Amino acid sequence: MRTFFQCMPTRFAMKHFFYAIFTLLLLSTASCIEDGFATGSGDVLEFSTDTLSFDTVFTGETTATKRFVVYNRHKKQLRIERIFLTGAPEGAEFYLNVDGRSGKEFSDIEVRGEDSIYVFVEARIDATDADLPFDVFDHLNFVTNGTQQSVVIRAAGQNAVTLSDFHVSGTETLSPERPYRVMDSIVVEKNAVLKIPAGTIVYFHDKACLKVRGSLVAEGTVGNPVTFRGDRLDKVAGSIPFELMSGQWDGIRIEKESFGNELSHTVMHSSSNGIVVDSCGVLDRMKLRICNSVLHNSAASVLKASHAWVEAVGCEFSDSKDGVVDLTGGRFAFDNCTFANYYLFDVVTSAILTLRYALPDDKVYDNPLMEASFDNCIVYGNAADISIGDLAETNVYLRNCLLRSRGENDDRFIDCLWDADPKFYTVRDEYIFDYRLQDESDAIGVGNAALCPDGARYDFYGNDRFQSGALDLGAYVWIPQTEETDSEN
Numbered sequence: 001m002r003t004f005f006q007c008m009p010t011r012f013a014m015k016h017f018f019y020a021i022f023t024l025l026l027l028s029t030a031s032c033i034e035d036g037f038a039t040g041s042g043d044v045l046e047f048s049t050d051t052l053s054f055d056t057v058f059t060g061e062t063t064a065t066k067r068f069v070v071y072n073r074h075k076k077q078l079r080i081e082r083i084f085l086t087g088a089p090e091g092a093e094f095y096l097n098v099d100g101r102s103g104k105e106f107s108d109i110e111v112r113g114e115d116s117i118y119v120f121v122e123a124r125i126d127a128t129d130a131d132l133p134f135d136v137f138d139h140l141n142f143v144t145n146g147t148q149q150s151v152v153i154r155a156a157g158q159n160a161v162t163l164s165d166f167h168v169s170g171t172e173t174l175s176p177e178r179p180y181r182v183m184d185s186i187v188v189e190k191n192a193v194l195k196i197p198a199g200t201i202v203y204f205h206d207k208a209c210l211k212v213r214g215s216l217v218a219e220g221t222v223g224n225p226v227t228f229r230g231d232r233l234d235k236v237a238g239s240i241p242f243e244l245m246s247g248q249w250d251g252i253r254i255e256k257e258s259f260g261n262e263l264s265h266t267v268m269h270s271s272s273n274g275i276v277v278d279s280c281g282v283l284d285r286m287k288l289r290i291c292n293s294v295l296h297n298s299a300a301s302v303l304k305a306s307h308a309w310v311e312a313v314g315c316e317f318s319d320s321k322d323g324v325v326d327l328t329g330g331r332f333a334f335d336n337c338t339f340a341n342y343y344l345f346d347v348v349t350s351a352i353l354t355l356r357y358a359l360p361d362d363k364v365y366d367n368p369l370m371e372a373s374f375d376n377c378i379v380y381g382n383a384a385d386i387s388i389g390d391l392a393e394t395n396v397y398l399r400n401c402l403l404r405s406r407g408e409n410d411d412r413f414i415d416c417l418w419d420a421d422p423k424f425y426t427v428r429d430e431y432i433f434d435y436r437l438q439d440e441s442d443a444i445g446v447g448n449a450a451l452c453p454d455g456a457r458y459d460f461y462g463n464d465r466f467q468s469g470a471l472d473l474g475a476y477v478w479i480p481q482t483e484e485t486d487s488e489n
Contacts, residue, residue, distance in 0.1 A: 038076040055234035072111040091126035125157035203231035204249030220265030222462035230270040274298035277305035323350030332372040338475040341381035351387035375451040378474035447471030
């Protein structure tokens with residue numbers, strides 16, 4: 001009887017056994033890998049895009065990095081003989097990284113069968129004499145098996161007048177021809193005036209601000225507004241523009257000694273603090289008047305004012321993390337305004353409209369109680385509409401206003417629409433924040449024309465509030481839906 005040890009193969013036999021197994025595995029693996037190259041004239045590449053486009057960038061700065069994918073759809077390898085740029089116009093430059101290699105031109109780049117490589121691109125555009133944004137094009141060429149293929153590269157540049165620690169001491173008028181870029185601050189000194197004509201765009205860098213101790217006069221027009229915004233011109237991600245993101249710059253502060261500020265057809269967005277109107281305790285001098293303007297997308301309230309005289313006509317106040325408008329004491333009048341909050345990027349815990357009446361214990365002014373009117377307005381959104389306290393001894397009235405909450409009319413709430421829906425065009429999930437009225441809106445034709453001042457007759461888009469014979473609530477005149485208006489919205 002043979003023992004177990006007698007049945008074991010010899011060390012020599014085992015060695016050859018494992019060699020044989022290893023050889024079989026190697027041959028099997030090698031049969032699955034195609035080591036040859038596809039060399040036919042039709043053996044070419046595929047690309048994830050035919051055009052690589054960059055967002056507008058200020059001249060002198062480098063764009064964000066963009067990428068695309070180069071595919072080899074063949075089983076055999078492809079050898080890219082040459083990768084090169086045709087040559088951008090003078091003053092523009094593109095920077096490349098191909099499959100982990102940086103440079104301006106590449107040769108003999110191999111792509112395994114049914115595999116891919118990444119190409120990363122950055123652009124830099126020098127300053128020119130152009131006032132308007134301008135495009136720069138180049139072609140990134142790939143030569144494979146004698147066949148040349150190209151991906152178009154498009155970048156856009158914007159020249160700007162750069163302002164740093166800019167002080168206005170007299171009367172200063174900006175030019176609308178070319179946008180301004182504020183790197184830290186604009187300060188309008190006491191008794192000075194800063195005038196901003198229609199079509200002027202002022203970009204503010206991170207934490208930059210506008211401080212007004214004198215007067216600010218923004219004179220936008222229909223279709224040609226004055227714009228205050230952050231200086232990020234690119235996208236947050238995908239198709240989401242940075243203009244939807246708050247906190248890109250500090251905001252506008254109207255200080256205690258400032259009076260006579262006027263904003264007409266002005267668009268302001270993407271700030272941290274919106275417009276802050278400091279307390280002055282003087283209610284017989286207008287501190288701020290806003291007409292047919294849009295203030296939206298602020299981390300704090302888009303408008304915060306205390307113990308001052310502020311008026312707004314035909315304005316949109318929208319989208320803020322901390323509530324849209326915050327008023328304390330003072331004298332306020334809002335006619336045909338829309339207060340809306342569908343802020344997307346954080347939880348909103350404050351009411352859309354906050355009214356505070358009493359002064360802090362350590363402050364004394366001649367007019368501590370609030371005097372405020374809201375006529376033909378809309379207050380609506382994803383948060384509580386109004387935060388109010390005891391209205392006794394105040395002159396606070398809401399007349400012909402649409403409110404989301406359920407309530408009842410009384411001596412302070414007069415002819416208001418409760419638990420109503422303005423049916424905005426806003427679609428939060430699709431990043432559409434349009435506070436005009438759809439056909440089904442409860443705000444159409446229910447306003448009180450007697451409460452509409454002459455300055456509110458035309459809305460931001462130039463539409464006549466009295467043309468239809470019935471006044472709509474809120475900042476915008478209702479335009480009946482058609483296929484044309486649908487496409488515009």
